[in-house]
Amino acid sequence: SLFGLPEQAAHERVLLATDPATGLKAILAVHSTARGPAFGGCRLWHYDTELAALNDALRLSQGMSLKNALADLPFGGGKAVILKPEGQFDRPALFAAFGRAVQSLNGAYITAEDVGTTTADMRGMQAHTPFVSGIPREGAFGGDPSPKTAWGVFVSIQAGVRLVLGRKSLDGVRVALQGLGAVGWHLAEFLHQAGAKLVVADVDAAKVERAVAQLGAVAVPVGEILAADVDVLAPCALGASLNEQTVPALRAKLVAGAANNQLATPADGDALQRRGICYLPDYLVNAGGIISVAREYRGEGEEAAVMAEVSKIGERVEELLQRVQVADSTPARVADDWARSKLVKLA
Ligand code: NAD
Structure with a gap:
């Protein structure tokens, strides 16, 4: 209906x-x-x-309401x-x-x-509507949001690795990346610079070859990336990658990636928790891009200020994990409740 x-x-x-x-x-x-x-x-x-x-x-669109609310955006x-x-x-x-x-x-x-x-x-x-953002502007902030999205995912992984895996840094941490597109590639670069060991898959073989050559990544077939033997899984392709078929096979202990709607159903979030896997909700960790285009749209774009706002996603991950302990629930359900409590008219 x-x-x-x-x-x-x-x-x-x-x-x-x-x-x-x-x-x-x-x-x-x-x-x-x-x-x-x-x-x-x-x-x-x-x-x-x-x-x-x-x-x-x-x-x-429902996910955008939750994402914008958790990111404290006036949208x-x-x-x-x-x-x-x-x-x-x-x-x-x-x-x-x-x-x-x-x-x-x-x-x-x-x-x-x-x-x-x-x-x-x-x-x-732009010739047809002013209600559009993400446009490169000469001498001004704007354009492709994907590097900012990747930075938000990166700081989330950093926080998760520290708080969930108990590791001090990303040095030597094994991360599987599903998808090396606009966001996935930037994320791979950030992770590589931080010393992480990358396992990658993409349906586009050229992107995989580039990651192997430039970032020392290990390539695996597309059908094997979700079950790769790693510490962290970062889904950066399309949605519903975490489902009844894939969750039982996961070996990572932390899931944090850019793809929207990673959970096929809310029950898949519960199943992850039962398997002892911490899932950081997609709309919390991938808000860097909307933070960037929202600031650009409001004329408040300035590289350092945008990066500082995106970096706060890491603090929100910490707060979420604290709330999860208190609520004795899953990160997905606690984040949903937290975001919905913010879906109110702003003063
Ligand atoms: P993109 O199209 O540039 O990249 C997606 C990549 O995934 C491509 O390289 C594609 O070949 C690959 N891919 C597709 N199916 C695959 C599969 N089954 N296995 C492995 N790789 C596969 O898109 P993007 O902008 O990088 O976005 C990636 C995800 O992040 C999307 O779900 C998007 O909605 C979400 N997201 C993006 C942004 C952003 O700023 N671009 C912001 C928030 C969320």
């Missing part, structure tokens, strides 16, 4: 935008504007069914997905049409990059 979502997943509004001239089919999901306009990226992806696209948009949660047109298509025209759809929401939703979209796409939209 389209309107039968559980209360927590209920959305304020969902726009189905079409533009036959460009082939645009997009879903713009506004989960919550309680804290401010809904802010979240736009994904361009091939979906097997339109319902799968809707499901992705709704799950992602609500929203997300958009564009169903990738079959065959050749006019990309600038497609994003112009998408920009007009964003504009039709009159600022209730602000967009930026996500999987499949680029800084050039965002720049192209």
Whole structure:
């Protein structure tokens, strides 16, 4: 049922935008504007069914509400997905049409990059809507948020390694990276610089070869990365990687990565806990990118200030782990409750 979502997943509004001239089919999901306009990226992806696209948009936008709330941003949660047109298509025209759809929401939703979209796409939209961020600006802060996302994941892993694994530093800690894309690659570099030993997999063989050559990483097949014999697992590809099939095989003791919606279901978070694996919730650790585009959007972008704000994610991981001990619950459930308590209108 389209309107039968559980209360927590209920959305304020969902726009189905079409533009036959460009082939645009997009879903713009506004989960919550309680804290401010809904802010979240736009994904361009091939979906097997339109319902799968809707499901992705709704799950992602709900996650943005929790992410923005935990990061103390004055924004609500929203997300958009564009169903990738079959065959050749006019990309600038497609994003112009998408920009007009964003504009039709009159600022209730602000967009930026996500999987499949680029800084050039965002720049192209500027002629159609001001409600877009993640745009490189000469002499000013802005652009690709993925290095900031990677830094937030890195400081989270640092905190987890110290507090969960009881290790003083990342030196010699074995980390498995699933996905070496925009975020995964930057994260791999940070980890390598800190002395971690990397095990990597990506469906794109060229990215794996580069990690082996430049970062001394060990490559494993895509189907084996989640069960790699490591201390830390960092899922940095797509969602639902932690599920009934994969969780029983995990060997890492700590999971912290960039991918959105890593848990296929809340029960998978419980299963991780039962196996003695600490899962740091994705929307807590991967907030660096939204912190970056939000500051850029508000005209408060300055490299050092943004990095300082992103680094606070490490302190939040510490606070979460303290709350987990008090609540005698799982990190995923405690983070959900913590974030939902912040889904309120700001003064
Ligand atoms: P990306 O598309 O640049 O990278 C994804 C990488 O994963 C690609 O290299 C792809 O080849 C690889 N991949 C796909 N399927 C795989 C599989 N089964 N096994 C191994 N590798 C696989 O995307 P990104 O921007 O790096 O984002 C990665 C994840 O982090 C996404 O889930 C995204 O939603 C999330 N995220 C990104 C940002 C950001 O700033 N870019 C912010 C928050 C969350």
